[in-house]
Amino acid sequence: MKTVDLFQFNASTNIPATLQRTTMDIVEVCNSVFRPFFRNVANRVQEEALNSGCTHIVEMGAGNAPITRRLLESSEGSLTFTVCDLMPDEELYARLEKEHPKRVQGLTQAVDFTIPRQWPPQTLLVLVACFHHVPVAERAAAFETLTNSADRVMLFSPVKKTLFCMFAAVGILVPGLLVPLIYIHRPARLRRMFWCWLLPIAPLIMLWDGVGGCVRQWTTAEWKAVEQNQNLPRSILVESTPNSQTVIC
Ligand SMILES: C[S@@+](CC[C@H](N)C(=O)[O-])C[C@H]1O[C@@H](n2cnc3c(N)ncnc32)[C@H](O)[C@@H]1O
Numbered sequence: 001m002k003t004v005d006l007f008q009f010n011a012s013t014n015i016p017a018t019l020q021r022t023t024m025d026i027v028e029v030c031n032s033v034f035r036p037f038f039r040n041v042a043n044r045v046q047e048e049a050l051n052s053g054c055t056h057i058v059e060m061g062a063g064n065a066p067i068t069r070r071l072l073e074s075s076e077g078s079l080t081f082t083v084c085d086l087m088p089d090e091e092l093y094a095r096l097e098k099e100h101p102k103r104v105q106g107l108t109q110a111v112d113f114t115i116p117r118q119w120p121p122q123t124l125l126v127l128v129a130c131f132h133h134v135p136v137a138e139r140a141a142a143f144e145t146l147t148n149s150a151d152r153v154m155l156f157s158p159v160k161k162t163l164f165c166m167f168a169a170v171g172i173l174v175p176g177l178l179v180p181l182i183y184i185h186r187p188a189r190l191r192r193m194f195w196c197w198l199l200p201i202a203p204l205i206m207l208w209d210g211v212g213g214c215v216r217q218w219t220t221a222e223w224k225a226v227e228q229n230q231n232l233p234r235s236i237l238v239e240s241t242p243n244s245q246t247v248i249c
Helices: 017-034 037-052 066-074 090-099 136-147 163-182 189-198 201-216 220-229
Strands: 056-060 080-083 104-106 123-128 152-157 237-241 244-248
Touching: 017 037, 017 066, 017 163, 017 189, 017 201, 037 066, 037 123, 037 152, 037 244, 056 066, 066 080, 066 090, 066 123, 090 104, 136 152, 136 220, 163 189, 163 201, 189 201, 220 237
Parallel strands: 056 080, 056 123, 080 104, 123 152
Antiparallel strands: 152 244, 237 244
């Protein structure tokens, strides 16, 4: 199956911030209420940090920082965190910094993970559900840049390029429509009701991005080709389940 650069709303800086935040809420419900994907990712990151000797985690393309939030709750003070995104959620970052002084820093300027940037030693970069946004033609070079910028890089995807995942992605409409109810006790409930019920654009965007996200993924064989053709500092390990993929370098 060919990898196609289908347009993704979540990589667009042109949608309103309130709509963007609502799509992040839907992603969160899918990957925490409907399946324990974020919990599993957080556990895997913690394990890899321990094994690789990394003490600082940078969550890039963080959205509402699902992995940092979970690790802040579950890990000891030995791990510190930076959260950043092309469209930073400044309000959330400020809250995390206030609740966990000295352990977390939110970068309020846009950080594009395709642009070279040198991170301090013992840094582990974590990208969840976002690397597939990089256009196919630029992706291998972007991965080389990332892996040369830190001691360890982990890419997590909650979907794969398979027909099974594409069909399953249609199911995102269910959490998309339920999110205002599921998060009824959380702040910004009117925002969610507006974008999911009154003008239900958020579930439709997630439907498009969900199916498109599958089409944009790379298979294990395609990742192995990257390993052969690019100048990477370490070898690539690809871990796979029927509906998720982890790439570690
Ligand atoms: C589907 S969301 C995933 C957010 C979060 N990682 C999660 O799993 O909930 C994709 C995120 O990637 C970010 N993103 C897309 N392209 C990016 C880039 N080149 N640099 C940094 N962030 C990017 C978007 O702003 C968006 O927040």
